[in-house]
Amino acid sequence: MCQGTRHQAVGAARICRIACVGLHWAQGLASLPAGERIAVMEDATKVDEAWRNLLNSSSGWWSGDSVIRAAYEHPTLRRLLPFPTHGTLRFYTTPRPPWPAQPADSLPFIVCGAPPYRIFTAGYGQLIGEANTAEEAVTLLVASLPAGLAPRG
Template sequence: MLTADTVDEQWKLVLGMGDGQISAEIPRAAYARLELRQLYPLVSHGVLSFSRCIRFPWLEDVGTIYRRGEGYLVRRASDGATLGTPDTIEEAVDLIVANLPAGTGPAIDGTAEDVPRG
């Protein structure tokens, strides 16, 4: 399946990034959760985000993990909402999973406009 292979390849890339790109514990913790492992991961400026589609423009309605001093910041880019400021990466991942949009499943082969919303 093309979409699953594309997501798997992107995860391999993200998990292989050095600490200069992202703190390794962030993608490892996210990958451990099936709900996030099936989404398309993106890294920019040390921040891990997820898309429910594999093509640009990506959908930004899933939480994003920022490293913040001794803890983390979890935000959703689509509306700028702060979901929380947890102390541990596990808590940050749990916040994202708890706030997934209804009906979130594996990333689709398409753009943000193609993702079903419900």
């Protein structure tokens, strides 16, 4: 994997990012027209960068948070744009503007901090459940995602 690898040459870092994009987006790209493939690959790079920044951050409430690490470990969530805000970890399927006309906040999210971790539907509409560990919270959140969820470019 490319995460955690340090490169001294800019060219090597770029090759690593391209390889990561390929790993994350290989399935499904072949069916897209060339222009859309480029947009999807750019979005994948932005998602990868967002995760990398989130995991490597030494400031902010999320620094070292076990929910952030557990979410990154799940392949479904790793493909979505992570967005920590107000003590919660939210996910978006559209990683770049222009944002859709409808609010992108339609996915369940996790209230971080300390156990029990609470998982809510968008907008605190309904409590989905509580979990005693970060891993259980991630599992509950993923089980609550819409069927066939895939990031959009």
